[in-house]
Amino acid sequence: MHRFANPSRFMRVADALLPWMIALCLPLFAAGLYYGLYQSPADFQQSETVRVMYIHVPTAFLAQAAYVVMALGSASFLIWKHPLGDLIARSAAPVGAVFCFVCLVTGSLWGKPTWGTYWVWDARLTSMLILQFLFFGYLALANAFDDPARGDKPAAILAVVGIVNIPIIKFSVYFFNTLHQQSTLFGDLMGGSGDAAKSVNQPDIAAAAAEQGSALAPEMLLPLMLMFGAFSLFFLILLVLRLRGEWASVRLRALRAGFRPAPEEV
Amino acid sequence: MTAFLAVLTRDLRLALRQSADLALVLGFFVIAASLFPFGVGPSPEILARIAPGVIWVLALLAVMLSLDRLFQQDLADGSLEQLALAPVPLSITILAKVAAHWLTTGLPLIAVAPVIGILLNLPPDGYVTLLVGLALGTPTLSLIGAVGAGLTLGARRAGLLIALLVLPLYIPILIFGVTAVDAVLTGFDARAHFLYLAAILAAAIPLAPLAAAAAVRHGVEG
Numbered sequence: 001m002h003r004f005a006n007p008s009r010f011m012r013v014a015d016a017l018l019p020w021m022i023a024l025c026l027p028l029f030a031a032g033l034y035y036g037l038y039q040s041p042a043d044f045q046q047s048e049t050v051r052v053m054y055i056h057v058p059t060a061f062l063a064q065a066a067y068v069v070m071a072l073g074s075a076s077f078l079i080w081k082h083p084l085g086d087l088i089a090r091s092a093a094p095v096g097a098v099f100c101f102v103c104l105v106t107g108s109l110w111g112k113p114t115w116g117t118y119w120v121w122d123a124r125l126t127s128m129l130i131l132q133f134l135f136f137g138y139l140a141l142a143n144a145f146d147d148p149a150r151g152d153k154p155a156a157i158l159a160v161v162g163i164v165n166i167p168i169i170k171f172s173v174y175f176f177n178t179l180h181q182q183s184t185l186f187g188d189l190m191g192g193s194g195d196a197a198k199s200v201n202q203p204d205i206a207a208a209a210a211e212q213g214s215a216l217a218p219e220m221l222l223p224l225m226l227m228f229g230a231f232s233l234f235f236l237i238l239l240v241l242r243l244r245g246e247w248a249s250v251r252l253r254a255l256r257a258g259f260r261p262a263p264e265e266v
Numbered sequence: 267m268t269a270f271l272a273v274l275t276r277d278l279r280l281a282l283r284q285s286a287d288l289a290l291v292l293g294f295f296v297i298a299a300s301l302f303p304f305g306v307g308p309s310p311e312i313l314a315r316i317a318p319g320v321i322w323v324l325a326l327l328a329v330m331l332s333l334d335r336l337f338q339q340d341l342a343d344g345s346l347e348q349l350a351l352a353p354v355p356l357s358i359t360i361l362a363k364v365a366a367h368w369l370t371t372g373l374p375l376i377a378v379a380p381v382i383g384i385l386l387n388l389p390p391d392g393y394v395t396l397l398v399g400l401a402l403g404t405p406t407l408s409l410i411g412a413v414g415a416g417l418t419l420g421a422r423r424a425g426l427l428i429a430l431l432v433l434p435l436y437i438p439i440l441i442f443g444v445t446a447v448d449a450v451l452t453g454f455d456a457r458a459h460f461l462y463l464a465a466i467l468a469a470a471i472p473l474a475p476l477a478a479a480a481a482v483r484h485g486v487e488g
Contacts, residue, residue, distance in 0.1 A: 078480070126437070133434035140430050144421035153484040154417040158431060161413060161477050168438075 005082040007247055014240045021240075025233035032226030040219050052110040054223050058231035059103040060128070064166055066096025066235065067131060070138070071163040074156035086152045087250065089159055090142060091242035095235060097135035104128060123172035124180035127165060134162040148253070269354040270362045277366030280339075287335060288370055292378055295328045299382040310387045317386035318396060318447035324382075325375050325400060326407065326436050332371045333411040333428055336363055337482060341419055350486045357475035360482065364405075364412045364475065372404030395450040399443040402463040409467075409474035410435050416478040419485025439466060 004010045036054035043050035070089040077085030107125070108118040119125065142155035173180050216224065281288060302320050306312055340346035349359050379400055380393055388396070414432035418424040446459035 130434045130437055133430070137427075137431045137434065140427055141417060141421070144418070144423070144427055146422070150420070154421075154481055157413070157477055157481050158417055161435070 002080070002082075005076075005080065005084050007084045007087060007250075010084055011244065011247055014243065018237065018240050021233050021237050025230055025237060028226055028230035028233065032223050032230050035223035035226060040223050041217070046114050049110060049113045050220070052106050053220075054227045056103060056106040056110055057224060058227045059099045059106065061228065062231050062235050063096050063100035063103050063128075063131060064169060065232075066092045066099060067134070067159075067162070067166060069239075070096060071159045071166075074159035077152070077156050078160065083250070086156060087243055087246045088239070089138075089156060091239050091246050093135055093138050093142070093159075095238045095242065097132065097139065099231075099235070100128065100132045100135055104132060122180050124169065127169040127172050130165055131169060134158075134165060138162070148249075269352070270358055273349070273359050273362035274366050277363050278369060281335070281366060281370040287332070288374060291328050291332045291371060292374055294331060295324055295375060295378055296382065296385075298324050298327070299385060302386065313387045314389055317383060317388040318392060318451075319444050320386060321379055321382055321388075321396065322400075322403075322440050322443045325379070325404065326433070326440060328375055329371055329404065329407040329411055330429060330432055330436075332367070333415045333432070334425065336367055336412055336415045337419055337485070338415075338424075341485070346482065347486050350483055356479040356483060360412055360416075360478045361471075361475045364408050364478075367412070368405050368408040372400075372408055375404060376400045389451055392447045392451050395447050395456045398460060399446045399456075399463060402460060402467055403439045403443045406439055406463070406467045406470045407436060409470040409478075412478040413474050413481060416481030416485060419482065439463065442466075 004013065032054065036051055040051075042048045070092045073085040073088035073092065075085070076082050077089065104125075107128075111120070112118050138155055138158055141158055142151040145151045299320060302316070303313060306316065337346055340349065350356055352359065376397060379396060383393055383396065411428075411432055414428045414435075417431060418427045421427055442459045442462045446456040446463070449459060450456045
């Protein structure tokens with residue numbers, strides 16, 4: 001693992017993978033949007049608005065994934081002093097902030113027709129909003145110093161401290177039984193408590209979930225999975241592109257400071 | 267332990283010699299609270315309804331505004347560097363500084379909170395719960411605040427930045443502190459909320475000084 005902590009070696013691999021990821025991502029988006037918008041049924045209660053799900057759920061997942069990437073990168077930067085970890089964290093933060101924003105906006109647009117309100121102070125929504133603030137705080141702190149390199153460590157510490165929010169988001173729908181629905185995608189992850197709540201609220205769906213492992217109808221599951229794949233690849237593509245920029249700016253700063261790189265590194 | 271007490275008494279003495287700072291924080295707390303009757307109207311029912319939330323939010327803001335006292339002066343006169351170089355673990359030193367900060371900010375806030383409760387017409391049943399909640403919650407505010415204060419050492423616009431960093435992390439304490447009072451006022455038991463507050467405090471006492479120490483060490487070197 002430490003072999004790839006060398007940024008230039010890592011960037012070579014990432015650059016080689018980038019065209020393949022783009023080549024895979026575009027058809028996945030096309031297929032996901034086609035199945036999501038044309039080939040999947042409307043929900044019998046929510047009618048057409050259910051299609052918001054194909055954007056909302058993947059972006060919510062990726063906003064949290066981006067934060068975890070950011071925190072892991074920061075942790076490896078703090079523990080092993082790998083500069084790559086900091087670069088990855090800095091590259092993931094704005095992408096995650098945008099995914100988080102898209103998730104909040106689509107969620108509130110979805111909430112208006114189905115819940116009757118754009119926003120409620122539900123535990124899931126509030127903890128997602130805190131995640132958005134953490135992204136903003138990270139970005140502000142990383143760029144708050146006159147010497148950009150000085151922001152590295154404080155921002156990394158903040159990212160690691162903020163990781164406490166991720167399990168809160170995940171389990172908020174189980175701990176606080178409020179408006180946001182529980183996870184229908186992966187059956188029940190919390191054992192008894194989730195199952196009990198589910199069987200009270202939605203007995204038929206819970207029964208279906210017991211058979212299939214997911215409470216989502218297969219014709220809705222397919223576009224959702226396609227969109228999950230497409231958005232994940234999209235995240236990786238953006239990460240690599242931003243990583244290039246960050247890596248270039250680090251090298252530029254080093255060159256400006258009079259650092260002469262060894263010939264094979266150029 | 268002697269080092270802990272030495273830093274604690276030093277910080278306490280410094281804070282008491284500059285008691286104007288302390289008075290400013292308390293003044294902010296009282297004046298900001300007295301704005302609410304003007305803002306939402308003096309109707310006693312509305313004020314009673316929002317009183318726990320207002321007191322908690324203002325306590326949060328008052329603690330946040332006093333956070334620059336933690337490290338800023340010591341950084342300016344160089345003593346923070348000496349404390350970081352001392353053979354005592356920096357996290358212990360920071361725990362002592364946090365304790366001094368709480369004694370000169372959190373504790374006075376708790377003492378003034380009942381007065382604001384009267385100003386805002388808080389129902390009599392709520393006082394004990396409010397004070398117990400504040401007693402369990404404000405030390406955590408100081409601890410998390412120390413991390414924020416450490417991270418922003420030497421940053422541009424540190425005061426604004428600290429709000430952005432620390433306030434999101436304060437939200438859980440605000441939620442449990444306010445719902446504890448609301449629970450008692452609507453006839454429920456506040457025990458569960460107190461346990462949550464105590465659990466957060468128990469986790470913050472060992473963890474927050476470690477993070478703050480890492481941040482301060484970096485801030486001093488830079």
